[in-house]
Amino acid sequence: MSDLLLDVQGLETQFRTPDGIVHAVNGVSFGLKEGETLGVVGESGCGKSVTMLSVLRLIASPPGKVVAGKAFYRGQDLLQMSDEEIRHIRGAQMAMIFQDPMTSLNPVMTIGRQLIEPLMLHLGMNKDQANARAAELLEMVGIPHASERLSDYPHQYSGGMRQRVMIAMALSCNPQILIADEPTTALDVTIQAQIIELVKRLRDELGMAIIWITHDLGIVAGLAQRVLVMYGGFIIEESQVIDLYANPSHPYTIGLLGSLPRLDEIERQRLFSIEGMPPVLYNKPTACPFAPRCKWVMDRCWQENPALTEVSPEHRVACWVDVKTGKAR
Amino acid sequence: MTTYIIRRLLLVPFLLMGVTILIFGMLQFLSPVERSALYVRDFPKNEKALDAIIKRYGLDRPMYEQYWRWLVGVVDVATGERSGGILFGDLGYSRTSSQPVIDLILSRFPNTLDLTIWAVAPVILVGIWLGVQAAVHQNGIIDQAARIFSIIGTSFPTFVFGLLMLMIFYANLGWFEPGRLADEYMRVVNSDAFRHYTSLITFDALLNGRFDIFIDALRHMFLPILTLSYISWATFLRVTRSSMLETLRMEYVTTARAKGLPERDVIFKHAQPNAMIPVVTLAGGSVVGLLGGVVITETVYNYPGIGAAAAKAATTLDVVTMLGFALFNGIILIVANLVVDILYATVDPRVRLS
Numbered sequence: 001m002s003d004l005l006l007d008v009q010g011l012e013t014q015f016r017t018p019d020g021i022v023h024a025v026n027g028v029s030f031g032l033k034e035g036e037t038l039g040v041v042g043e044s045g046c047g048k049s050v051t052m053l054s055v056l057r058l059i060a061s062p063p064g065k066v067v068a069g070k071a072f073y074r075g076q077d078l079l080q081m082s083d084e085e086i087r088h089i090r091g092a093q094m095a096m097i098f099q100d101p102m103t104s105l106n107p108v109m110t111i112g113r114q115l116i117e118p119l120m121l122h123l124g125m126n127k128d129q130a131n132a133r134a135a136e137l138l139e140m141v142g143i144p145h146a147s148e149r150l151s152d153y154p155h156q157y158s159g160g161m162r163q164r165v166m167i168a169m170a171l172s173c174n175p176q177i178l179i180a181d182e183p184t185t186a187l188d189v190t191i192q193a194q195i196i197e198l199v200k201r202l203r204d205e206l207g208m209a210i211i212w213i214t215h216d217l218g219i220v221a222g223l224a225q226r227v228l229v230m231y232g233g234f235i236i237e238e239s240q241v242i243d244l245y246a247n248p249s250h251p252y253t254i255g256l257l258g259s260l261p262r263l264d265e266i267e268r269q270r271l272f273s274i275e276g277m278p279p280v281l282y283n284k285p286t287a288c289p290f291a292p293r294c295k296w297v298m299d300r301c302w303q304e305n306p307a308l309t310e311v312s313p314e315h316r317v318a319c320w321v322d323v324k325t326g327k328a329r
Numbered sequence: 330m331t332t333y334i335i336r337r338l339l340l341v342p343f344l345l346m347g348v349t350i351l352i353f354g355m356l357q358f359l360s361p362v363e364r365s366a367l368y369v370r371d372f373p374k375n376e377k378a379l380d381a382i383i384k385r386y387g388l389d390r391p392m393y394e395q396y397w398r399w400l401v402g403v404v405d406v407a408t409g410e411r412s413g414g415i416l417f418g419d420l421g422y423s424r425t426s427s428q429p430v431i432d433l434i435l436s437r438f439p440n441t442l443d444l445t446i447w448a449v450a451p452v453i454l455v456g457i458w459l460g461v462q463a464a465v466h467q468n469g470i471i472d473q474a475a476r477i478f479s480i481i482g483t484s485f486p487t488f489v490f491g492l493l494m495l496m497i498f499y500a501n502l503g504w505f506e507p508g509r510l511a512d513e514y515m516r517v518v519n520s521d522a523f524r525h526y527t528s529l530i531t532f533d534a535l536l537n538g539r540f541d542i543f544i545d546a547l548r549h550m551f552l553p554i555l556t557l558s559y560i561s562w563a564t565f566l567r568v569t570r571s572s573m574l575e576t577l578r579m580e581y582v583t584t585a586r587a588k589g590l591p592e593r594d595v596i597f598k599h600a601q602p603n604a605m606i607p608v609v610t611l612a613g614g615s616v617v618g619l620l621g622g623v624v625i626t627e628t629v630y631n632y633p634g635i636g637a638a639a640a641k642a643a644t645t646l647d648v649v650t651m652l653g654f655a656l657f658n659g660i661i662l663i664v665a666n667l668v669v670d671i672l673y674a675t676v677d678p679r680v681r682l683s
């Protein structure tokens with residue numbers, strides 16, 4: 001057994017659609033250490049959400065199916081567990097929050113009832129204990145007059161407050177891992193910053209590991225220790241956060257960093273973003289999926305899809321080109 | 330919730346007034362001779378008698394005066410007897426059934442209510458459950474059967490379906506009979522030994538411990554129930570299914586699963602209450618259709634309810650009776666809508682809290 005809290009190996013997930021089989025995740029492997037914060041970045045549709053939902057077995061089937069891979073949590077493969085076993089992991093050991101706080105809470109159920117469910121389910125509390133704890137949890141995420149607001153419905157909360165409720169609910173059973181799927185994308189900038197501060201504070205207090213999915217490399221820089229960059233259902237670069245910013249090694253990562261406005265740049269270059277659209281893969285690609293959009297593309301890129309290889313300690317990249325020299329590695 | 334209900338109740342008098350004005354307006358198309366049935370039993374025999382009636386009940390007075398008289402009736406100074414006055418329950422005299430319209434309604438309505446309850450309750454209890462199952466097990470057996478049934482259900486008009494059932498089960502197979510009860514049971518029901526707790530024969534039979542009468546009543550009602558409800562089965566199934574399918578795709582359902590809730594709770598506690606919102610809307614819309622269905626069904630099976638009575642009044646051009654039924658229908662609709670609105674507020678907090 002490794003020292004990893006979560007160890008995902010060769011994960012592949014596909015969706016059956018009228019247009020063909022969508023290869024959403026194509027052999028993703030990564031690890032998560034205890035207490036670590038891992039950022040996952042990439043454009044829309046590159047498979048970030050599907051990867052994490054697959055690990056928790058939350059992919060709707062049909063149309064989706066995890067066709068290969070393993071996902072060890074403390075040495076147990078989540079993908080081989082019975083439905084009953086995985087239920088005791090969800091919410092209790094691994095919790096997840098979602099992008100849109102407007103739709104991720106049940107509109108016809110009070111906040112209180114939604115909060116006490118995991119407490120009663122996983123911690124065996126009775127209703128009174130759970131209600132008292134729910135009020136504490138709301139207090140913890142900074143909702144004023146918490147105990148009076150338990151009987152409110154989601155539509156009586158603002159977007160930012162709803163995301164706070166989601167966080168309170170996710171952390172209610174002290175999970176080892178919090179998976180946050182773009183939890184701030186739908187919020188305006190000031191609220192975004194508040195939510196990120198809140199999560200940082202709670203991480204320091206509770207010590208859980210975090211997987212933070214986002215489009216925004218700027219958020220990752222302030223939050224994560226390590227980053228995965230995804231493209232077309234592959235991890236194409238993996239690195240410590242500082243190293244990724246100092247030495248981005250995949251053309252796609254460079255593109256993403258380029259599209260990030262930097263305040264310290266004296267001579268502002270034209271904000272450059274990557275031309276073209278990310279692909280929807282109906283076949284397992286035999287070429288590098290980024291080749292059509294890549295400035296450094298070579299013949300080999302069209303013939304073989306590069307595997308992740310280490311370029312420096314703890315920094316791995318899937319690219320045939322050494323972007324520093326512009327030549328093949 | 331209480332404030333919502335109070336606000337909603339405050340609307341009711343206005344709706345009632347609207348209905349009465351509408352019906353009164355229609356009465357104005359009748360000749361004074363016909364309108365005299367609102368106040369007296371016998372047709373005026375000659376010009377003189379007619380003039381006397383017109384004078385006496387103010388049928389030549391201005392509209393608003395007539396409306397007022399129609400509402401509260403006219404009191405005979407000498408005897409103190411009131412004639413007419415819908416507020417006092419006098420809807421006029423039904424010449425085709427030779428009794429006051431209100432008596433006709435009150436004697437027929439329990440039968441219709443009995444039929445409607447047995448037609449609607451199973452749809453609500455079982456139909457919705459089936460719709461949920463069809464969505465949860467998409468393309469499973471229930472789903473396929475429901476789909477076929479929906480197509481058949483929505484493509485047959487009620488009267489065609491009713492006549493078809495009558496032909497097969499009554500004429501050819503002889504399984505079920507039209508009417509209300511077998512004669513020997515009718516005698517029991519009309520005897521003093523049989524207590525009328527609710528006036529609904531099926532329920533009274535159970536309360537009197539007469540299971541045989543209950544079964545016989547259901548046997549007579551079976552085809553009417555089927556005819557009246559098959560469209561509802563089809564539409565409720567379809568709407569529940571599609572609403573449930575949509576709800577199951579919602580993010581909060583994933584949230585519920587991500588909490589580790591058992592699938593049973595995810596479906597019945599989180600998804601279904603949300604999926605019920607369009608179903609309640611449908612229920613509100615179905616009431617009107619149901620009232621129309623009652624007229625056709627009762628006529629086809631010769632079932633002694635208000636629908637058959639209204640149809641008879643219509644075919645004999647007994648307009649006063651018909652408008653009496655129309656008024657009664659209006660009241661039922663207002664009550665039904667009130668119930669639906671309250672239900673709506675119960676399932677959706679956004680309605681009652683806004």
Ligand SMILES: Nc1ncnc2c1ncn2[C@@H]1O[C@H](COP(=O)(O)OP(=O)(O)OP(=O)(O)O)[C@@H](O)[C@H]1O
Nearest residue numbers: 015022024043044045046047048049050051063280
């Ligand atoms: N239910 C589904 N049916 C068919 N295809 C799906 C389904 N869910 C996801 N996909 C496909 O899987 C791929 C990856 O989707 P995913 O949601 O993981 O992207 P993402 O990286 O999370 O993007 P975003 O930033 O927009 O959330 C996409 O191409 C998408 O079209």
Ligand SMILES: [Mg+2]
Nearest residue numbers: 048049050181
């Ligand atoms: Mg996503």
